[in-house]
Amino acid sequence: MNNFIYDIPTKVYFGEGQIAHLPELIRTCGKRVLLVYGGGSIKKSGLYDTIIGLLKENGIESQELSGVQSNPKIESVRQGIQIVREHQLDCVLAVGGGSTLDCSKAICAGVKYDGDPWELVLDRTKVKACLPLITILTMAATGSEMDNIAVISNPETQDKKGFSSYGMFPKFSILDPTYTYSVPALQTAAGTADIMSHIMESYFDQVRDASVQDGISEALLKTCIESAPVALKKPNDYQARANLMWAASLAINGLNSLGKNRAWTCHPLEHVLSAYYDITHGVGLAILTPRWMKHVLNEQTVDVFARFALHVWNVDPQLDCWAAAEEGIARLYEFFVSMGLPMTLREVGIDESRLEEMAEKAAESDFSRSFQPLTCEDILEIYRASL
Amino acid sequence: MNNFIYDIPTKVYFGEGQIAHLPELIRTCGKRVLLVYGGGSIKKSGLYDTIIGLLKENGIESQELSGVQSNPKIESVRQGIQIVREHQLDCVLAVGGGSTLDCSKAICAGVKYDGDPWELVLDRTKVKACLPLITILTMAATGSEMDNIAVISNPETQDKKGFSSYGMFPKFSILDPTYTYSVPALQTAAGTADIMSHIMESYFDQVRDASVQDGISEALLKTCIESAPVALKKPNDYQARANLMWAASLAINGLNSLGKNRAWTCHPLEHVLSAYYDITHGVGLAILTPRWMKHVLNEQTVDVFARFALHVWNVDPQLDCWAAAEEGIARLYEFFVSMGLPMTLREVGIDESRLEEMAEKAAESDFSRSFQPLTCEDILEIYRASL
Numbered sequence: 001m002n003n004f005i006y007d008i009p010t011k012v013y014f015g016e017g018q019i020a021h022l023p024e025l026i027r028t029c030g031k032r033v034l035l036v037y038g039g040g041s042i043k044k045s046g047l048y049d050t051i052i053g054l055l056k057e058n059g060i061e062s063q064e065l066s067g068v069q070s071n072p073k074i075e076s077v078r079q080g081i082q083i084v085r086e087h088q089l090d091c092v093l094a095v096g097g098g099s100t101l102d103c104s105k106a107i108c109a110g111v112k113y114d115g116d117p118w119e120l121v122l123d124r125t126k127v128k129a130c131l132p133l134i135t136i137l138t139m140a141a142t143g144s145e146m147d148n149i150a151v152i153s154n155p156e157t158q159d160k161k162g163f164s165s166y167g168m169f170p171k172f173s174i175l176d177p178t179y180t181y182s183v184p185a186l187q188t189a190a191g192t193a194d195i196m197s198h199i200m201e202s203y204f205d206q207v208r209d210a211s212v213q214d215g216i217s218e219a220l221l222k223t224c225i226e227s228a229p230v231a232l233k234k235p236n237d238y239q240a241r242a243n244l245m246w247a248a249s250l251a252i253n254g255l256n257s258l259g260k261n262r263a264w265t266c267h268p269l270e271h272v273l274s275a276y277y278d279i280t281h282g283v284g285l286a287i288l289t290p291r292w293m294k295h296v297l298n299e300q301t302v303d304v305f306a307r308f309a310l311h312v313w314n315v316d317p318q319l320d321c322w323a324a325a326e327e328g329i330a331r332l333y334e335f336f337v338s339m340g341l342p343m344t345l346r347e348v349g350i351d352e353s354r355l356e357e358m359a360e361k362a363a364e365s366d367f368s369r370s371f372q373p374l375t376c377e378d379i380l381e382i383y384r385a386s387l
Numbered sequence: 388m389n390n391f392i393y394d395i396p397t398k399v400y401f402g403e404g405q406i407a408h409l410p411e412l413i414r415t416c417g418k419r420v421l422l423v424y425g426g427g428s429i430k431k432s433g434l435y436d437t438i439i440g441l442l443k444e445n446g447i448e449s450q451e452l453s454g455v456q457s458n459p460k461i462e463s464v465r466q467g468i469q470i471v472r473e474h475q476l477d478c479v480l481a482v483g484g485g486s487t488l489d490c491s492k493a494i495c496a497g498v499k500y501d502g503d504p505w506e507l508v509l510d511r512t513k514v515k516a517c518l519p520l521i522t523i524l525t526m527a528a529t530g531s532e533m534d535n536i537a538v539i540s541n542p543e544t545q546d547k548k549g550f551s552s553y554g555m556f557p558k559f560s561i562l563d564p565t566y567t568y569s570v571p572a573l574q575t576a577a578g579t580a581d582i583m584s585h586i587m588e589s590y591f592d593q594v595r596d597a598s599v600q601d602g603i604s605e606a607l608l609k610t611c612i613e614s615a616p617v618a619l620k621k622p623n624d625y626q627a628r629a630n631l632m633w634a635a636s637l638a639i640n641g642l643n644s645l646g647k648n649r650a651w652t653c654h655p656l657e658h659v660l661s662a663y664y665d666i667t668h669g670v671g672l673a674i675l676t677p678r679w680m681k682h683v684l685n686e687q688t689v690d691v692f693a694r695f696a697l698h699v700w701n702v703d704p705q706l707d708c709w710a711a712a713e714e715g716i717a718r719l720y721e722f723f724v725s726m727g728l729p730m731t732l733r734e735v736g737i738d739e740s741r742l743e744e745m746a747e748k749a750a751e752s753d754f755s756r757s758f759q760p761l762t763c764e765d766i767l768e769i770y771r772a773s774l
Binding site for chain 2: 001002003004005006007008009010011012013014015016017018209210211212215216218219220222223226227239242243246247250255258259
């Protein structure tokens with residue numbers, strides 16, 4: 001494995017009722033907070049009232065930025081920065097899923113930067129300081145609660161880009177599985193696909209001798225495969241929701257990619273789709289991943305896919321490596337189908353018309369250190385196979 | 388799973404050559420350091436000279452405490468505290484295995500305490516502040532490089548006790564697998580048994596629904612089973628040493644026991660043996676663990692042992708749960724034998740004579756929340772079965 005530095009500074013409060021810690025956590029950052037959230041779901045669930053009650057009881061002043069959309073837009077980031085500056089707020093409290101958290105990270109970085117925040121997205125080295133961020137997660141998916149990455153969309157340029165900086169790690173994250181009970185089935189399934197994709201982006205990597213990390217990846221994948229169907233069937237199953245939630249955090253907090261190349265493939269391919277068509281990120285990943293796997297299955301990769309099949313999907317150990325590899329890819333596809341995910345681009349409104357344009361955009365990413373390097377033609381083939 | 392807080396503050400620099408970071412790490416703590424080490428192995432390997440060279444080049448003043456023994460004694464802690472106070476040192480640099488690191492943690496805590504440091508071992512709530520600690524690990528075993536626990540022996544009272552406090556986490560740990568190339572075969576084997584015991588202490592636990600954590604435990608155990616034989620055969624195999632080293636850290640940094648009861652069994656049983664007979668900790672664990680497993684295998688536990696057998700030892704999935712459980716325990720025993728470990732108490736110089744006395748001492752620990760509660764009689768039976 002490559003050399004690495006382990007440094008995951010986010011402190012996580014995990015479990016039912018951990019929100020009781022919120023006031024003491026905010027107090028370590030200051031007394032004035034920007035509350036960021038998306039639509040009305042936290043109002044419907046009562047979480048909003050709980051939070052406002054805790055803030056009031058503890059004399060914490062708050063301002064609000066609501067309406068953060070999925071695939072969060074740079075415009076929301078700009079709005080948040082303006083509110084923080086106007087009211088001289090001390091920290092940001094993000095309540096929601098990955099979009100709300102990512103938008104909040106960009107706000108935390110943008111507040112300390114004089115120029116337009118989109119410049120930070122384009123060049124993360126410009127991030128010099130960040131406001132502290134506290135998150136309360138309401139959906140298991142992106143892992144944004146324990147990493148320092150924010151993915152922001154710019155509708156004007158049809159860009160969707162990730163950027164990261166050490167200061168963008170949440171200082172504290174409150175993970176209460178009961179807040180995910182109300183996540184609808186399709187979002188639960190899409191979130192699971194996103195978690196699994198994060199794990200597989202690290203697992204399918206040129207570095208193949210990191211046994212601890214790959215074993216952790218396999219354990220996390222198996223947790224998703226066991227827990228998601230339970231959560232879909234019984235949305236209020238605490239243990240299933242808890243295991244999915246913790247798997248989501250560990251899938252991308254760096255643990256399973258330490259000492260690996262960290263050169264992702266499917267995410268950059270999907271980001272272009274959701275930038276052009278605003279589709280659900282996890283759905284895009286579910287559609288692309290099995291097609292990408294088939295595309296890169298070859299003499300060099302077959303052993304890795306066979307291991308994936310054996311350790312994650314428990315395929316018959318008697319199968320030869322090619323049969324095992326193909327069986328593993330088929331099992332992944334069937335699993336996504338079983339969760340009710342649409343599995344073709346056409347089903348989510350994407351047709352042939354802009355595939356070439358999107359492939360060219362995606363090919364701007366650097367795939368040279370990926371599990372298998374991809375050219376523009378490769379990407380186009382994967383997109384076409386996904387129609 | 389139970390509620391938990393994830394908070395692992397140690398920053399780890401992992402890989403060959405990471406010692407280059409040492410001066411910058413010390414500088415974050417001050418300019419005067421206590422260098423703590425054991426016997427002469429770091430002089431023979433050249434590591435001592437490398438460190439002294441780096442300190443001198445960077446104008447860092449150092450004092451030394453050498454001769455820290457295995458099962459580190461409270462007297463070494465007292466000596467270290469005195470040197471730190473006399474020379475007004477800013478931090479401690481521990482270079483060695485678990486004993487050196489544990490002794491150093493106790494020094495860091497003891498320096499800030501007015502009374503005798505044994506009082507801190509007996510009552511960890513008395514630890515109020517700690518000097519910063521940097522570690523350079525030379526052996527994969529105890530995981531002390533990434534946890535906040537110190538186990539200290541007091542020959543006067545024949546006690547060997549662990550204590551912990553948040554401030555006792557190392558601030559930085561440098562993990563270079565090449566430093567473990569020179570670890571002798573028996574120590575490599577005993578270290579592996581210690582790592583595996585840490586993992587199993589968390590795995591065999593009353594909390595059975597923490598799928599992520601148990602999956603990580605299984606992955607870590609499999610890494611030990613794969614890597615230790617390679618390291619024993621080829622002591623300079625970088626990947627085997629690296630995987631063992633990283634498994635050792637994750638085995639006990641809390642990751643695989645989050646949300647579990649954390650009520651260990653075999654360690655308290657072994658601590659008494661090594662307090663009375665000063666045997667190698669990992670050897671004691673290897674001898675006791677399979678006997679403990681047989682003792683607690685029953686209707687309530689058989690499924691857990693069967694899962695252990697299936698997921699860790701890949702036993703035939705067709706076996707019924709009892710046969711699988713017994714096969715898993717036998718495979719663990721055989722694995723310890725295959726590494727060349729002595730597998731009876733008599734072989735390490737322990738006979739019948741003090742078993743009852745030691746069982747009474749061990750029974751002072753609280754086993755009520757352990758995987759299976761143990762009485763003094765249970766412990767005596769396990770000791771006898773280990774003769």
